[in-house]
Structures are given as structure tokens and as C-alpha cells.
Amino acid sequence: MHPYIPHTDEEIQQMLHAIGVEHIDDLYKDVPITVKELKIPKGLDEFTVLSTLESIAQKNAVIEKKNIFMGAGIYSHYIPQVVESVSSRPEFVTAYTPYQAEVSQGTLQALFEYQTMICELTGMEVANSSMYDGASALAEAILMAHRINNKHKVLISQAVHPEYIQTSRTYTCAQKLSFQIVPLNGSGMTDTAVLKNSIDDDSCAVVIQYPNFFGIVEDLRAIKEVAKDLVFIVVAEPFALTVLEPPATFGADIVVGDGQPLGIPMSYGGPTVGFFATLEKHVRKMPGRLIGETTDVDGNKGYVMILQTREQHIRREKATSNICTNHALMAVRNAIFMGVLGPNGMKEVAYKSYSNAHYLAERIQQKGYKLIFDGPFFNEFAVRMTDDYDSKWRKIFQHGVLAPLPLGWYFNQYKDGALACATEVNTKESIDKFVELLGRDGI
């Protein structure tokens, strides 16, 4: 007997009797037997499982927060314990999609509030209740842009996260969309001259990351000016949005991003959550689940899923997306986190991240390394290291420091480059220590 399966032998007999068969195998008459015994271990008690998992977990090196100088899509931030405590409540964790709204008001209200917060951050009018992650959210945004204007060329900044671009290519490969990568100028911003020249009649959308992959704060106004008629898609970082003018101000049509910085542990990259916001005029082209306010028969306020005719379970092959199970729990975690930090806490993180990153940049420059770009940056920046940086990076790791990302992984032209990051978790002492390690002989 298994602890999760309640059937006693006696009950099994009673149930078979009620069904009118003798053996459980009688229920499987239509089903061939092709397996004698699965080649996986026999079941284990939970204490053995626990010690097995603990010893596997031990094989992963956990770097102290303050010694993490890498972001590149996954950021190390403080997460107050209350976020963990509240978001791990079983009423949230063990519920599913709010198909029965009357017993899912917790889910629905929490997601409605989340949508509101995303609207506030991005300045947009409508946000859905989550996508899988930032990358797939961007891919869906591009598909949506195509639905909006039925054009085929996507102009995508070179400074959009490489994995987001890869994901978007995969998602759209069957839709006859073509991608054109727009290069950067010397300040690390998407080159508006090239962008302008690339636009033609079949241009569908322009995709800009804000701040971009290299940390540079893109001038969205300048982008919009040259790409007025395209669907304007912005990939944004949530903390930056508390201090940068929201994309809506510059005429963005769709704003997406990853909610990981907002209270979700790094988790080896997943689960995180994708946010997705747009304008009301585009809402029927939008993918994903939307929660709206309504009233019950007694006139009390309540929340339900709305505009479901966009979704797969109703529209099937004509749906705006195939997404069904989304990342609701992570979205609610974002909302809880923002509820704890509020506008001031969010801003404080932004300021601290900015200040730390700039201190880090100065210290690194003092060691003789040069920044690759001279544009204004938020909490990440690209710096030229040496050609052997990848091996140096691994050596530094053995000193308990996660050094900046080797850019050579993704960019041939920046083989000697690194993408550094600082957030509120770093300290003067940890930055000084890292910079010292960077300059140490033999590393």
C-alpha cells in the first residue's frame, strides 16, 4: 500500500463487486500489455527519497547572494519570507484554473490584482493573467503583432535576450515570419538609422528590450519615431519600470517581460512567469487568460474569466494562442511581492541596484577594463575582459563568486566580453572582493 493511495484490499473487492467484474485486469480488457515491469526503481519511503534528493541538491553549488554578479534574465534579489509563506498556502498551490468561479474567488481576485499591477508598471491598459516566461511571452507578442497587421517582417534589436530571440524564431517558424536583427550603435542602443532603413511595407513589428540585454536604457521615443507604423513590442524588466518612463508613454503596443525578479527564486531558470500587457484596442488579438470584474446574482462584486472566446478551449485552431495551463501561482507570487514592497520598496531596489551596478562598473574600470558601450545603463553593463575570460570565470566561481556572464556564449563579436549585474543584494565589501579576485594573478 502506498501512502497516497487509500484503497484497502477489502475496499478493492467491494468496488470490483459493485462494478461487476472480478479482477482489475477485467477493466483493462481493451488494453494490450506491453510492459512486464518498468525499469525504474521500486518505490521508496519518504526519508530515503529525502536524503537522496538532499544529496543531489548538494551537487549544485549555491553562491551566497551578495557574491552574484550575473543577471542576463535571471536576477538575484531579496525575497521577504512573508512572500514565501503566503504564496505557499495550499489553497493557492493545490487549486487549478478557476473554472468554477464561485469557489475560486481567491485565485481570480489575486490575478485581477496582478493584472492591475502589471498595467501600473507598464502603463498599458490590459494585462493577461500570465504566460510561461518572458521568452515565450515575446514569441506570443510577435504572433499577436502578426495577427494585428498581417505583415511578415519582424525587426528585432540585437540587444534582445538571445534566448528570447531563439524562442521567438522557434514559435514563429511556421508562420512565414522573417526576422531581421537590428544592430547597435556605439552607446549600445539599437541603431535607429539602420532600423529606419530596414522598414518596408511588409514590416510587422519592432522589438526592443528596455533596458536591453546589455543593460543599456534604450531610447524608446527615438525608436517610436522611426517605426511609427509598426507594432511596437517592448521587453521590459519590472524593477526598471518603477524608475523608467513606462513603454506606454512611448506608444508601445505590447509590453512583455519575465516576472522572475519579483519574488521568484532563481530556480535554475524555472518556473518564472511571463507578463503580457497591451492596449484595449488589441485585446481580442491577445493570447492568454484574462480576469475581469463582475457581480453575482445578489449584486456582490466578484471576478471571472473573460473574453474566453479568444482561447483554445472555445476557438480551437483559431484561438489567439494554444496556452492553457499558465503560470498563475507565479503571477500571484509577483503580486504578493509587489504588495510587500509597494512603490517605495520597488523604487528602493531600483536605486540600490543602479547604485551598486555603477559602483561595480567604476571599480572594474579602475582595474583597466573598458565598458563596451557608453550608453546609460541600469543594473547591468557589458565590459571587455580578456580572451580567456570563460576559464577565468570558472576559476572565480571556485572562490564562491558568480562572476559576470561570458558574452562569448552568444556573441562572437564580444568573445572577450562579460555582462555584469548588480542588485540590492550586493555590497561594497562583496564588490570589492570580486574586483580583487578579477585582478588576482593565476585566476
Add this chain to the structure above:
Amino acid sequence: MHPYIPHTDEEIQQMLHAIGVEHIDDLYKDVPITVKELKIPKGLDEFTVLSTLESIAQKNAVIEKKNIFMGAGIYSHYIPQVVESVSSRPEFVTAYTPYQAEVSQGTLQALFEYQTMICELTGMEVANSSMYDGASALAEAILMAHRINNKHKVLISQAVHPEYIQTSRTYTCAQKLSFQIVPLNGSGMTDTAVLKNSIDDDSCAVVIQYPNFFGIVEDLRAIKEVAKDLVFIVVAEPFALTVLEPPATFGADIVVGDGQPLGIPMSYGGPTVGFFATLEKHVRKMPGRLIGETTDVDGNKGYVMILQTREQHIRREKATSNICTNHALMAVRNAIFMGVLGPNGMKEVAYKSYSNAHYLAERIQQKGYKLIFDGPFFNEFAVRMTDDYDSKWRKIFQHGVLAPLPLGWYFNQYKDGALACATEVNTKESIDKFVELLGRDGI
């Protein structure tokens, strides 16, 4: 502003205005100022607090479960995660004494079920809803015995936990009760001949531990035979009670013990929980809170606190005890744990503990050490080591093994003795390793 205190400056002003004073100090007019500034550090953010606490916790050595061979009142057992998850629900953790029964049915039913389980384990008719720990439960049992027959001499076995005896002495020192320690015979059982001779007209109670401090299963029948007219108090270990005949069978009047083995981590000894059970005829003399079944005005079943006239908030100086805040959460944890293990799981633990302890005893004896007593034991036993055992014990600890308790701490006559323990968490491999360490030169 502090995260736990919601008042904004504006609200403070509004509130002061409503009260009709200008400053908060105006509310303190009667109160002298004797403190300028407390000499404790300024408040810290939670991340700094957390890392401080983590580094303090690091200074405690955590021994792997299987390498713990010490019990002596605190036992290392497996605790399924579900026990932790369920008992840490905030609805349990952040409620108080069920003063308003109608919104405390969770607490009340859980404690009612706990009481029932304790009755089942001990065989007694009534159990209260918790005491602080086993030691204070014994002390209260002795006070209760005195209330029952108004006599003064307490005959207490030498094999009752020394800290329980100390606690009982402290609790009763003002009640003119005298304690006589009854020595053991060669099998490690309380000497019934001595006991018999010690009983006189003023003898109040006899106290026996079952199994006793040295692990020996006392013959409660033999005790009862010679101490018929005394209040019979038994200190019991809950797992043992699943396989040993319950004290009620032998005419126990009060059964107490510590619930720590039932799903409570070792926690440096606290909080644990004391259980306390007796017979209906004694119930009005009983200390502590009792939960009983009743109905509401609609006839629905419900639970309330009963027989409160025994308690301090009503009876004041004539109460059966001063206890108010008890250990309800720990009692419910016991109940959850027993709910998970059930009678078969409890028994399995008892069997495994017994088998492991006996294997351990054999292996130790093979090394040439002799058991101190030859009576039947459950999961603990006393063994003669060497005179320098205390220092050996510390050395073994540095190999990651918590070796048996040096008996010299509490017993001059067993200066070279050790009290060994095994439970279901030990394994053949861990026992063999410990025995090897014990025999190793230089240790």
C-alpha cells in the same frame, strides 16, 4: 516605520486628534521615564537578521539522524513532512486558547481527538489537552496525588528521569511533600521489596517510569501489588505504549509523559509537550484544560472547554494548577503524527526501535562492554563503559556520532556508565560504524 507596525505619520496625527491630545507622550503622563535608550542594537532588516541567525545556527553541530544513539528523554525519530506542513498552518499557529468556542472548533476538535488518542495509548479514561512537558506533568501529577489523599510521602523510583525528579522536587517543595527514592534491583527494576518496606500511613504516591530511565520495562503489576493503596503514577513513553500493556491495566491512577517522540523535532529540548491522563473518578482533581463534546443550539455537534472550575481563571488560588497557556500546538502535532502513523506505523516504529536497540546492545557487548542490568529493555539500555567515557564521548562526537549519554552526569554509582538508545532511524551500517568508533584506539 517598521514593517509590522502600520501607522503612518498622518494616521498618528489623526488618532491623537481624535483622542484629544497632542503628543503620544501625553498618553504616558503617569509613567516615569527611566530609560533614555535601551542598550540593544538598532532594528535590522530581515535579510541581515536571517543571515545572523543562520550563522548562529551554524555553530550548533547537527548530527545525522542515523548516527544518534542518545535518548534520555529526547528522541530522534522520523517525522513525515506532512506533519510539518499541516501543523504549521497559520490557522493553528496564530490562534490562542479557544475562548470563543464557535470560532475555535478547529482547535477544540483537534484537541478532543488528541485527548482520545492519549486515552487509547495509556488506557486511561480522561486525558487533558496538554501540559508543558513530561517533567512538569509529573510534578503536577504528584501535586494531584496529594490532593487525592492528602498524604505526604512520595515514593519515586530511582529509574525515573533525573530531571523529572528535580522538577517534581521544585514544584512540590512548598507543599511539605517528602520524596523517597526507591532503588533498583539487579535487573534494573524498581526494587519492590524496598518499596513495600517504605510504605507507611502517610505515603501518598508511587512513581514509576515505564520503560524506566535505564530502558528497563518495569513490572507494573508487581509494583501495584505492593503499593495498592497509593496513588499510582506512571511516567510512560508513547511508542512503548503501543506494544506494552497500558498502565491502566495495572491500576495506574495517573499516567504522564512527554510527547516529543510523536512528531516533534528534538529542538534542543523544547518545546515538547506533556501528556496527562487519569481516571474519571479523579477528574475534578486534575490540572489543565479539558475539551469535551457538546451540541450547539441547532443540535450540531461541537466542542468546548469543560470543567473549567478547576482552573486558575475561575478558582484562582484554589485551582488544581496555575497552568494557563499550555502546549496545545504541540499536542495537535502529536495527534497529526499519530494520524499519519496510525496503530500500525506506531507499532512498526516500536518494533524497529526494539530490534535496533537489541542489535546495538549485542554489538557493544561483543566489544567486551557489559550491560549494567539484565532486565528486559525496550529501546534504551545502560552499559558500563570506562571511567574516561565522558571524554571518549566528546571525541566520538567529533566523528559525527552522538554516542550514548554519560551516566556519570546524574549517577555517581554509574560514573563509567552510558545510556544507549536506538530508534527506527538507526541502521545496521550506522550501528556498526559507531561500535567500531567505540573500539578504536585513541578515542
Add this chain to the structure above:
Amino acid sequence: MTIFEKSVTGRKAFRFPDTAIEKREFDIPNHLLRKKAPQLPELSEPDVVRHYTDLASKNYSVDKGFYPLGSCTMKYNPKINEYTAALRGFSQIHPYQPWEFTQGALQIIFELKEFLCEITGMDDMTLQPAAGAHGELTGMLIARAYHLSKGDFKRHIALVPDSAHGTNPASAAMAGFDVVELKSTEDGLIDLAELKKNLSDEVAVLMLTNPNTLGLFEKDITEIAKMVHDAGALLYYDGANLNAIMGRVRPGDMGFDIVHLNLHKTFSAPHGMGGPGSGPVGVKSFLAEFLPIPVIRKADDKYYPDFNLPKSIGRVRSFYGNFLVMVKAYTYILTMGRDGLTHASRMAVLNANYLRTLISRFLNIASPRTCMHEFVVDGSEFVRQTGVKVLDVAKRLLDYGVHAPTVYFPLIVHEAMMIEPTETESKDTLDMFSKILKQIVEEARTKPDIVKNAPYKTPVRRLDDVTATKKPVYRFKRQG
């Protein structure tokens, strides 16, 4: 009340450590600096706790009671899984750490993939997709890449039975296929004649779930596989219903070429109000070269990510997928083992058939055939006789403290109620549910208005979703 209405300017629930680094003002062009702060709520820590405690109390969940949502496999979510997934060695690692120092994480991914390949009879697998539908898209893109790689450009059709879940046609469309719906037989099974008629050299894939959405096993599956393969097409398995057959028969053995699984269904990861899930995709060896990058491999006792797959479809998301969900599924598989998984499937099928038997005494079942892990009630006669809708029955169930089954799906059954008890429910629970449902059927016959106006005991009563969609309110807005 919303969290925004509880906000008080200046309140706070947070405090951060000093970094010992001076605060700087932003040296960023002024037009890019935010002028008006986002209106996020300002609360104390107790405020936050109470707000979400209140919301939590308004949710039904598996921990609370019976949740027989057909097709969703709402089995019990073991507590130990939450614990293992929260281990710092799993939750506190960056995906770009040197892979030499995430060997534990890569081991989990690799071994889980091996386990799942064994359970499904597939040769290789990706764990990158975040959910079932995401897996479908991945699988269908693999099918597309396969045909294209052979220079076979005309296969633009995906066949999808009319009983299929909505994600199947939606995913096929996203992968660029034209969807052709296959009509099922009366029984709700694949109609071989219909299939034959639709098969051609333009067909790329047939998507199936087996048992299908009626809970019936496609007994002609070997025949179907042969037909599909003979036509040069691939056979796709929607693993949503794997919970019926573990340890007995494997999709790979039935002839499926591509399989997606839902770790949040069959493998006990919780559903999180709608996610995150995880949707691994397994393939036969001839398709392995098309899997998304990176693929986790093992060599010399080291695990590493392999990005060198020139024919790969690419990535379907960032990083490695929903890693912590994988940890839960891995924990579950170790706990259950080969014996436990097999037992789980058998008990899931027993439960469904037992409940089906009980319910068949007072409602019509869509198919007379023995069901697998779920079954569908055909409510059309009941609706005709009583005027009470299946939706009303669903709402009334809420009053009795249980969750409703999936309603109005699959589309091929009129007035469908799709019931999946899962193996973690006890006989007592099934007896109780059947009794409740019977009582509601009784009410519908004698006092239909009670049912039509249900629910009564829920945190809110019947909600108006028509107006909600007609005049949508997407977000909270402060009055005035």
C-alpha cells in the same frame, strides 16, 4: 475588498540592508525617467498576510476536498515534493552557473528524462516545455521539422479527432498545420473509415490521446498506427491521460512517435491555480535530432547541456524549463517506483469505473464501454426532462462542498460532465460524491429552481460572466 483599497500611503512591509554604497541619482536622459510612480499598494506585513489569507479562504483546492475535474488529473500533491523543490541547492541556483557546478540539477533533468522515456517507451525527451500545450507545440514543430528535413513539403495537414482537447488543434495551427477534424464513431472512438478517407500524402500528423477524452481506450490503436505510418505521417500522443495505463502499455509500444506529458497531472506536481506545469516531449530515436536545445547528456559520469543540434527546432522557452516542477515529479517517481506507478494507474481506473457504476444508476453515461481513468456523463436526457442545465448541476455541487467535474467537454457529448476521480481518492469519497450528485438529480426533478439558482453557500453566488465579457473591466481603477 481589493488590495488597492487597503493601501495607505506611506505604509510599508519591507526594509532592506545597507549596501554601504552611496545612493546615486539616475544619470539617464530625463524623458526616459518615470514621472508618475506606479500605483502599487502600500501595506504593512500583517496587511499582506491578512489579505491573502482572506483570498486563500475563498478558494477550493485539492487539499480541501474532492476535485474530479475530468482531463485534469487532480491527484493529491505530496507534501514532500514541496519540501524537496524548496531545497536551496535547487531553488537558489542560476541557470548560467558553470555546468560543472550544477551537476545535481542536470542529473535530475537527465534521470527524470530517462524515467519518463521508460514509462512512455520513447527514446529521447526534452523537459523544456512549460505545460501540456507548450509540449504539443514543441512536438508538432518537431513533426514539421521532420517532414521538411526529408524534403517533404506538402504535408500541411494535422488530423485531430473532434473529441480532442482544444489545445490540440490550437497547437497544430501554431505549428503551421491546417487542422482537419476527424469525426468520431458513435462510441467516441476513432472511425477507421473516416481516418482512411482523410489520410493522404498531405497529412503530417495524427494527434491522439489514448485513452481518449471520453476515457475510452482506442482499442484499434495498432491498426491506426499502421495506417498513419503507411501514409507517411506521424502519430502524436497527448499524454494528458497517461494516468490510466502506466506500467501496462506505453505510447511508444502502441506506435506513437511523439509524446507529451503533463508533470502537473500524472506526476503529482500541483496545479497552482492554473500553473506552472511542465510538459516534457518524448520522441522516437529518428526524431531526436529535432529536439529543442539544449539536450542534457551524460558522459564520463558528468552531465552537460548539448547545444550542438544543427537540426533542432530551437528553443521553446528560456533556460531549462520549469526545473522545480521537475524536482517534484522526480521526487514523486522515486517515491512511487515502478510498483507504485502501476498501482496508481490501476486504482485510478478502478475508481473511475466504480464511480461510473454508481452514477450510471441515475444518469446516462456517454459510452457503454468500460472506462479507463475517467468517464463522461451524457446529460442530454436529464436536461430535457428537468430543464436544469449541466452548468446548474455543477454550481449546485459547490454547495455540497465538492468541486464540479469538467462540463461541456468533450464537445462530442451533449451536455457532458467529465469525471476523473484519480487514484488518491477513497471509496468513501466516491460514495459521498455519488450520493450528492444523486440528491441534486432528485432536486432537479422535484425542486428545479433550487438547482437553477445555485450556488448559495459559496463566497459569492452565481456570477455574471456575460456582462463581464461584454463590458470588460480589466483592472482595478480608483473611483472618482
Add this chain to the structure above:
Amino acid sequence: MTIFEKSVTGRKAFRFPDTAIEKREFDIPNHLLRKKAPQLPELSEPDVVRHYTDLASKNYSVDKGFYPLGSCTMKYNPKINEYTAALRGFSQIHPYQPWEFTQGALQIIFELKEFLCEITGMDDMTLQPAAGAHGELTGMLIARAYHLSKGDFKRHIALVPDSAHGTNPASAAMAGFDVVELKSTEDGLIDLAELKKNLSDEVAVLMLTNPNTLGLFEKDITEIAKMVHDAGALLYYDGANLNAIMGRVRPGDMGFDIVHLNLHKTFSAPHGMGGPGSGPVGVKSFLAEFLPIPVIRKADDKYYPDFNLPKSIGRVRSFYGNFLVMVKAYTYILTMGRDGLTHASRMAVLNANYLRTLISRFLNIASPRTCMHEFVVDGSEFVRQTGVKVLDVAKRLLDYGVHAPTVYFPLIVHEAMMIEPTETESKDTLDMFSKILKQIVEEARTKPDIVKNAPYKTPVRRLDDVTATKKPVYRFKRQG
């Protein structure tokens, strides 16, 4: 339904690892072997989870809402405290480990003691007692030991004001004292004349709490202390109400010789449905030698337990006390700091006075004086006018989703309602509570039966506790 009624023979929720050691039969005399197994419930893991999830949903708690139970200081329990107390280095250590290897635990005990000594103005302290009452017993035994040590055998009296909490006289009695009750003044304060009259060379201790149970500060405390000390007696401080005065005045400064605290009140440790708490006892230096053993000391940067106190009263419980509760209090003090603790007291007093002001508009307050952290409503006029009892009001409050105040205590106020909001409650909450209470007062005047028959919306309605005590049912018994 009870957990016993959900039990099914043979069901299980557990599995244990193999120890690789053969199972043995018990070699124990037959009459000592259990014949009939205890009837514990047999459940699956999901059964257990659902049972307790259901019970949890029937509890009111601080995380749910306002809990103004006077004298109980139901402040918010920070989540970080639960986390730190669960750290393996704290929860997984045996109290008999060599003390060299529990330096962290001893450091917590030592430093917490230092913090609390500083906050209370005492010289030394024990953290062994498990709760306030336990601390009282400890403190009173210390007082007893002190007098006896001086050869002063005739001091058999403990003076306790009539406003005192029941544990005060009960603890005094357990410590062997004859309790003499001191009548309070009209105002609810210590009557100096009355005190004088009762002081003699037979008096050992005067027990006080300050602010007292009416929430009033004993302004004559210096005078009182002098009188008590002049009479050769000791002054005992019940720390239940320390939450009013932290950072302003200290019991030690007021002349108290012995102080107990409640870490589960003032220092934010949660109340756990009734416990565990922790009741440290602080003393002036001349009493330190009587503290329970062991006392934790520090020498050469090492912490160690000192058992060598020949005059110690002995132990009051096993091991070191409720260690994990201490970890929570320690975490809280580090978090709040000197500034935060002072602020907490001030806001607690502000909250009480604000709520008092609001409520005074429609109910009588027992004392006209400015209150400290709590205040008492005198409901006698209300009861006389409406025929509605204070108990009814308490029950009706439950219908409005708040917890009731402490009722019928302190005994010196007729129809008392004792209200303690604590500093973690917001103005909005106090406004709301006052509005609810006002509405109930209104109801009592216009539709008294509504109030008399309350509550209506709770999991059960008014319970019959009279019959419950008259015909007590102590435990579940299977029918028939």
C-alpha cells in the same frame, strides 16, 4: 466528523526505510505485552491533510483578522520568526549534545537573556519556564527561597490585588503562600491604605502587573515599592503587560525584584491555539543565586550551562525551556531593535487610547483615566438597559468576522470587556471594529434577540457548555 470516523482499517499514510536489521519479537514477560492495540485512526496522507485542512478552516486566528483579546497581546507573528526557528541548526539538536557543539543555542539563550534584562532592568534571568504562569511559579519559589535563606520563616503571605489574573493567586498558592487579596481603589489601582494595612512581617511578596489589568499605570509605583521593601517583602512583576512601556520605564527601575515575561505576548512568538509560550523570569542580583539550574554563562567567549548553584530552587522543567520560542523572540528583538520596541509600545498605547475614545462614545469605559495598551469596558449599564449580556455581544462580534475581546475579566469590573488592540493593528481596523461594536449595541437596543441568539455565521452556533460540563464527554467513543 472526527478523525476516528474517517479511519479505515488497513489504510496507511507512512512508510519507513529498511534498517537492514532483522525484526525481533519482544523478549518481555507476556503480562507486560499489549494485547489490544490502541484505536488510533488509519488514514492515507491525503485523508490526514484534508482532515486538518478542514479543522484549520474552522479556526479564527491572528492571520485572519483582528483579535483584541485583552491581556493576551495578540500581535502579528512575523513569518521570518517561523523560518529562523525551523533552521536545522536549531530544531535538529539534542539538549544533551556536548555543549561545545551547541554554542549557537547557548548564545541565543545568553544573548536573549541579556536583551530581556536590559529591557526589564533586571540583573539576571532564567529562560527555563514554559509560559507566564510557569514563570510566576518560578518567581514565587525564588521569593520563598530568598526569605527562607535569610532564616525568615514566617512570611507565608502573598498579596495579590483583586484585579490580578487568575494565574497570580494560583501560582502563589503552588509556591506555598497564603494568598491575601488586596482590594483595589474605585479607580482600579492599588489602594495604598489597604496595602499598608495588609503589609506585615508575614508578607513575603506583593504581586503586581503594571500597567494593571485595567490597562492603568500604577502611578504610585515608587511609593508602593518603598512600602513593600520597607516591610521586608519583595515586589513581583507580572510581565503580561510589558507591551505598554518598553523603552520608557523598566520594572527594575520601578523597584520590582522579580519579573516574568511572556515571549508569546510582548515578543511576538505565536500563541499556537494555547501554547507553547515561554515565560522568562528576571531577578535583581541579590536573587540570582536562587535561579533554576542550569544558568547559561559566558567565559572566554564560550557559553556554558552552569549547574553549580547550591541555593537554586532547582529545575522547573526538563532541559533548557522552550528553546525554539526563544529563537523567535530573539529574531523579533533583532528585527525591532531598541527603536522598534519603543515604537511598538507607543503605538500599542496609541491604538488602545484611540479605540477607547471611539468606543467611549457609545459604551462606558471602566476608568476615566488615560489607558495604556488596553482598556476595559464596563458593560453593566448596557446590560441593565438592554438585557443583553456581554457574552452575547462577544458572540455577535464573531458574526462580523472579528474576534471578541476578553470578557468578564478583570473580575473587579462588572460585565467587563477587556480590549487590547496591540500595535500591529491599523487605524482602519480599529475604525472598523468600533463601527461593528456600535452596530451591535444598536442591535441590542432595537432587536436584542438577534444579539442574544448570536452567532449565526460561525462553523457552529452557540454551544452548550453547561451540559458539556455536567455530562462530560472526554473523548471520542465508537457507537455501539
